[in-house]
Amino acid sequence: MQYWTSRAYEKSEADNSFKFKFKQHAQFSDLSQELGSVWFIELDHNPPVDPVIPKLRPPLLILLNSDNLADYQKVLNDWQPDILLLANQKSEIDGWIEKLQIQALTRSKKRQTQKTQMDRNRELELLAGNLEKLVEQRTQWIEASNREQRDLIRSDRRFVQFLIDLSFQNSKEELLNSFLQEFRKLRLAQEIYLLHQDSDHLTLQHFKGHNFQKIQFNESWWTSREIETLGENCSRKLSSVVGRPVGKLVVFPLPAYFENLATENWALVIERGSALALGEGDFSNIKKHVQALGLTLEKNRLENHNRLSALRWEKVFDGALDPIAIITKNFEILRHNKNFSKNENPIKKCYSVLAGRNDVCPQCPLVSTELESYEIQASHRTFQVMSHKIDESSEFFLHRYVDITDVQDKRVQFIQNEKLSSIGQIAEQMAHEIYNPLAGILALVEILLADETLLATTKADLIEIQKAAVRAQKVIENLQDFVSQENEVTAITLEEIIDKTLPLLKMNWRSYKLHLDLHTQSKKIHVQPQLISQVVYNLIQNACQSMEKGKSLQLKSFLTSDSVVLEVIDQGSGIPEALQASLFKPFFTTKATGEGTGLGLSLSKQFVERFGGKLTFSSRVGQGSTFRMEIPFGS
């Protein structure tokens, strides 16, 4: 090895001087460990021929006594100094070293800056690299979690859609089929069974083709009542029944939602063909579905129950013979049955639909609440209203209308009969009290008239007395007939009836001009005379009551091909059109309360119809009315 002298100088950070580092005969290889701290190197004589030239990068290289620069070429290439100094003597370079110090300083700063920049760049690169990696990581992570999210959403959406589809299915068959298809699509199961387990008895139901198949075993497989994987023996037993190999069976209990259902005995069994075990996600997915199944089964059961109850209620409601309606306190109909109204009405008022009125029925229970009973008129019938509050707030009422027309008629007839019988009794009493004196008068007058010594004037007077007594007697006789309780149908002419009835009304009709135009003496009608007499009485009385004094009242009777007709024609005020429809309704009256019961026309019509006749009228306001009674004279 060749030795050469050289010296390395190091710059001191403290005072920017160059400190002699070392003088070497050593190999520069040692210097490689101190890269960066060598500032300049003096090479004396020959360049190092050390095969390993340390990697130094001295900024300054001083070559002393270097005759041939070419010899230093390798060194120069390797070390690449910034400044190369060639000197013959060391003394020459002392002064330069000082100058160099200053220059070196500058360069050092430049280097420093460069280094810092380079470091910074490197750091930045590193950072950028790191950031890139981070971003990539993050991106991957986000993508992964997005994918996960999307999967979850997709699975949820699918589940929701599945639930929606479920709600349209009403039968157990449809339900189980849907679940089976879903499980198959989700690869959760290849077959499902509905399991019912008693203490020692179990049933498996599953949908096979188009039918439900029930498989029963007299043993207990599902003992834990929790999620359980059944043993292989169960699979084998099932397999022997269904005639094909059966995979693993996992039981999922159907949740019990309602206390009174023994749903702890119910479960869904899934059959897995795949050997793969169920993952956690699969478990939770299946559980979700099983919950839905339980809910849906229960919902269907309740719906059926409700539907049957509703149906039953509908039948009862609609089939009820009485009209029934549910109304609000403002008389609006919410619901009604067929006997209330045959048509489906848009919301209308109850008094309009049932009774054909424009205003509330008098005696409506919604208006007057203290009455003992509420009776209304509708379609020519009388109804008693049974009113029930549906809820406590008195918003809704259930009204049942009981047809009491017949009862009413009977009641009216009964009252009528009672009246008549008491009138009859009074009449009998009075008649007796009056008849006797009359008989006495007539007897005595007759005897007096037999006296031949009577004065002519006295005789004339006695005759008048006799006539008066006879007239009084006739009235009593007519009254007797009128209130007679006898129910015999007799053949009698209309004229006879009118003849008996007119005297009873004399107080009424004598204020008017009475015209009689009667032409039916030739035909007899078969009636109960006192009833028709009452009709005639009623018609004449009404006619008189509608007229001012002095107007004319006509009674016309004539024959048609098969009937006897009586027309009572008045010149009264006439009947307004609005009232005409209600004229024959029971209790209809235009008189003030207490003056009339309004029984007259409705009963009259009944009496006439009883003998096959008709009672009609025509009327014009301002002109008067004509009431027409027609009775056939056939048998």
Added chain:
Amino acid sequence: MDPKIRLLIIDDEPLIRRAFQKLFSGSDYHVVVAEDGLQGLEIWQKHHFDFVFIDILMPGLNGWEVLESKSEWGSTRVQMMSAFTGDLSDKKVWIEKIDGFLPKPFENVMGIKQWVESHKA
């Protein structure tokens, strides 16, 4: 021959009693009147009469009840009178026993006198 024809009139109507008294005035007749059934019965039990006219409807004892109480009257002629007959179905026994029935008002008052005259003794 009896000195007088004796008649008993039982009727609550004063004019009827008066009419009979007038009809049978004169010395040939002796007319006794009673206002009601009880009075009439008492009189009839005590005395004999050739003719008895009884009103049916009277306060207290009515005509039929008088007959029931008297039950036997020999050859006396009895006629019932009344404005109202009522239900005669259960009176058939008495209807057969009496001589006649006069509805009121009398159709022919003078005819009554003729009947009496033709049936006296």
